[in-house]
Amino acid sequence: MVLLKEARRIPDTGLVAECQSGDSTAFDEIVRRYKDRVYNVVFRFLGNHEDALDVSQEVFVRAYSSIRKFKGDAKVYTWLYSIAANLSRNRLRDSGRKGRDQGTSLEALHEAAPSVAQAASATLDTPREAAERSEMDEVLQRCLEELPDHYRMAFVLRTFEDLSYEEIADVMGCPPGTVKSRLNQARKLLRERLESLAVL
Amino acid sequence: MDCAEVREQFSALLDGELSPEDRAAVEAHLASCASCLRELDGLKRIDGLYRGIRPAVAPAGFEEQVRAAVRGNTIQFRRRRVQAYRLWPLLAAAALFAVVIGTFMVSDVAKEGRFELAEAPKLTQAMKAERNEFMASPVAADEAAESVVPTAKGKARDPLAEPAERESLHRLSPAPAPAPMSLGLEAEEAPATQHEVVESSANALAEGVTAGKDLDMGRAVDEEAADGSGKAAYGVVAEQAPRLRAQEASEPAHVEVASASPAEAYALPEPKPQKITAGYPETLAGPDVAKADSAWQRDINGHVDAGEAERVPVSMEAAPATPSDDLAQLEVKRSGVVGNKDAAVRQAKDSGAAAAQAPHPVEELKALGYLGDAPPKPSPPLLAPAPGECPSPPPARPVHAETPAAPVMAAAPTAPQESAEVRHEAPTEREKTAAGRTFTLRDDSVWIEQGYAGEQVTVLDRDGDVLRELLGDGAEVRAILDVGERIVLRIEGIWYHLKPRATNGALSAGH
Numbered sequence A: 001m002v003l004l005k006e007a008r009r010i011p012d013t014g015l016v017a018e019c020q021s022g023d024s025t026a027f028d029e030i031v032r033r034y035k036d037r038v039y040n041v042v043f044r045f046l047g048n049h050e051d052a053l054d055v056s057q058e059v060f061v062r063a064y065s066s067i068r069k070f071k072g073d074a075k076v077y078t079w080l081y082s083i084a085a086n087l088s089r090n091r092l093r094d095s096g097r098k099g100r101d102q103g104t105s106l107e108a109l110h111e112a113a114p115s116v117a118q119a120a121s122a123t124l125d126t127p128r129e130a131a132e133r134s135e136m137d138e139v140l141q142r143c144l145e146e147l148p149d150h151y152r153m154a155f156v157l158r159t160f161e162d163l164s165y166e167e168i169a170d171v172m173g174c175p176p177g178t179v180k181s182r183l184n185q186a187r188k189l190l191r192e193r194l195e196s197l198a199v200l
Numbered sequence B: 001m002d003c004a005e006v007r008e009q010f011s012a013l014l015d016g017e018l019s020p021e022d023r024a025a026v027e028a029h030l031a032s033c034a035s036c037l038r039e040l041d042g043l044k045r046i047d048g049l050y051r052g053i054r055p056a057v058a059p060a061g062f063e064e065q066v067r068a069a070v071r072g073n074t075i076q077f078r079r080r081r082v083q084a085y086r087l088w089p090l091l092a093a094a095a096l097f098a099v100v101i102g103t104f105m106v107s108d109v110a111k112e113g114r115f116e117l118a119e120a121p122k123l124t125q126a127m128k129a130e131r132n133e134f135m136a137s138p139v140a141a142d143e144a145a146e147s148v149v150p151t152a153k154g155k156a157r158d159p160l161a162e163p164a165e166r167e168s169l170h171r172l173s174p175a176p177a178p179a180p181m182s183l184g185l186e187a188e189e190a191p192a193t194q195h196e197v198v199e200s201s202a203n204a205l206a207e208g209v210t211a212g213k214d215l216d217m218g219r220a221v222d223e224e225a226a227d228g229s230g231k232a233a234y235g236v237v238a239e240q241a242p243r244l245r246a247q248e249a250s251e252p253a254h255v256e257v258a259s260a261s262p263a264e265a266y267a268l269p270e271p272k273p274q275k276i277t278a279g280y281p282e283t284l285a286g287p288d289v290a291k292a293d294s295a296w297q298r299d300i301n302g303h304v305d306a307g308e309a310e311r312v313p314v315s316m317e318a319a320p321a322t323p324s325d326d327l328a329q330l331e332v333k334r335s336g337v338v339g340n341k342d343a344a345v346r347q348a349k350d351s352g353a354a355a356a357q358a359p360h361p362v363e364e365l366k367a368l369g370y371l372g373d374a375p376p377k378p379s380p381p382l383l384a385p386a387p388g389e390c391p392s393p394p395p396a397r398p399v400h401a402e403t404p405a406a407p408v409m410a411a412a413p414t415a416p417q418e419s420a421e422v423r424h425e426a427p428t429e430r431e432k433t434a435a436g437r438t439f440t441l442r443d444d445s446v447w448i449e450q451g452y453a454g455e456q457v458t459v460l461d462r463d464g465d466v467l468r469e470l471l472g473d474g475a476e477v478r479a480i481l482d483v484g485e486r487i488v489l490r491i492e493g494i495w496y497h498l499k500p501r502a503t504n505g506a507l508s509a510g511h
Helices: A012-020 A024-046 A049-065 A076-098 A106-112 A114-121 A127-145 A149-159 A165-172 A176-196 B003-008 B010-014 B020-032 B034-051 B062-071 B075-112 B117-135 B140-152 B163-172 B192-205 B217-227 B229-250 B252-260 B287-296 B306-310 B323-335 B341-356 B361-367 B407-411 B416-425 B465-471 B475-481
Strands: B431-434 B437-441 B446-449 B457-461 B486-491 B494-499
Touching: A012 A024, A012 A076, A024 A049, A024 A076, A024 A149, A024 B062, A049 A076, A049 B062, A076 A149, A076 A165, A127 A149, A127 A176, A127 B034, A149 A165, A149 A176, A149 B034, A165 A176, A176 B003, A176 B010, A176 B034, A176 B465, B003 B010, B003 B020, B003 B034, B010 B020, B010 B034, B020 B034, B431 B475, B437 B486, B457 B465, B465 B475, B465 B494, B475 B486
Parallel strands: B446 B486, B457 B494
Antiparallel strands: B431 B437, B437 B446, B486 B494
């Protein structure tokens, strides 16, 4: 078993190997490294913190339960994002069945996203600017949520996580050309929407 | 490269994913095309806005919760296993019942060459006597599982050919009801005899499915759904059911057998059509993309998730509200002038020359009633018509996913004139063909292209730039647009809902 201190110096592939040999401390390190990134992707995709918390925790539980099947030729984070993308989409589908009347309205999003507002206001100069910034973030998030799922996931992975087209293609299981097309469409749709709101 | 081709490259250009040659070609075009340059600038600003959002971070305690979940408490996964195991007794009972009835029929026909209905009551009497005797025996369940194996595996051997097996099957005709497992019972903790019965029956029924030994039963169930082998096992029961009912009607002797069995009590639920609101358009760029979309639904283990198996044609009515609907409804609530053109005109007159001012975007959004705690306001002058004019459509249309028969559309009485127009053409013609596509008029005045089965649609302004970029501006496109005001059609594998500006998008509800 590796110590947590040592684990922080081990590359991802080494951590996975440790996990596969039964060392759960190594998995703790994987969680520590990627929890925020996974959480951010899921939150941007789903649009509310409650679901984002559930889903991102489940991502790691799923990863842990199937880590023996993980092959070294993939990157750990693309693997985690793949799981996150599947689970997020499932969650969206399930919540759609129940009626997405909670947590998606602007008020509900505002209520459910205090950390975003706080984070946005942390380094700003004046309360007015901070308020404008958080409100703008909300509008941007709402516009993002209006995109079709596959456009949105591609856009989130590219814009917030800086994944390359190849990596996004791995995560979404599609050719890089399709990623390019989806990103193009996503940006076009966002531009139209933001222009209609007089944001652009 | 023309403008359209260049604009297709903009995303890759912004992301640094263009080859040097393509980049040079795009930049050469941009040097001489102000319109494309503006377009690119708009996309850059969007990227800048989104990249400026502070990332959401996992809340405190996240790691501890994950640690607890992965080390001590995998409730969700175990529940799936238990649920999967609960299917096996059901399957075993139903298949056993089908096999017993089937073998009776085969045996009778083989022996007599035809059914002897007159002899049936005698047979039943004998069976009942044997059954009652057998029910007292504790080994009934084990024999049930053993006897079903050869038949279910499709081997040629007739169990009834051997007296001992026939006796066993006769005894089992009432199919002992399997004791339902409790929810909290772990698969591993199941009593040995029950586990064996279940497993042997499962192996017999779902040949080819590697279940049972692999404790990831959730996966096993998914695999059944994906490869159809599970359906084959269900199919045994499903195919037998009508036959059995027919047999009950024509053969009183077997009615007793059937009524004594728990097969009806364990009747498998019929698959119901379900509504999908978050489904994908099928493909963006041809079959390979469709395959890729499908692949995305497979998780990292390579198995198909439930969503893929469940994707079925959907009803187009009464779909749950989408986020877009929420937004529209929110704005309906805030503006208070939805569908009231007179009110909009009055507000426009009241607004006067304030339209000339250009407020800060956030202020503007507040004025729109879209942001924050701003009180509901009438439609802003920016989007309102000039005094004395008819309300003009908004300058640009939002494009968003929604279901075609979303509540907002149905509820918003925005355009009575439009409805009248549509009704005017509806009684005379309910099907039109344009550019090789056939459209059918739906009750809500939307023309639906043939082949649409309730998939998710992306709403487009029928006069907007996006549509022109997708379809071009040729005679065929004009013919399609002439079909009606609102059209659902498929473009490159994706379903779109073309609407006129007055009814298009969430914002229209507020104008």
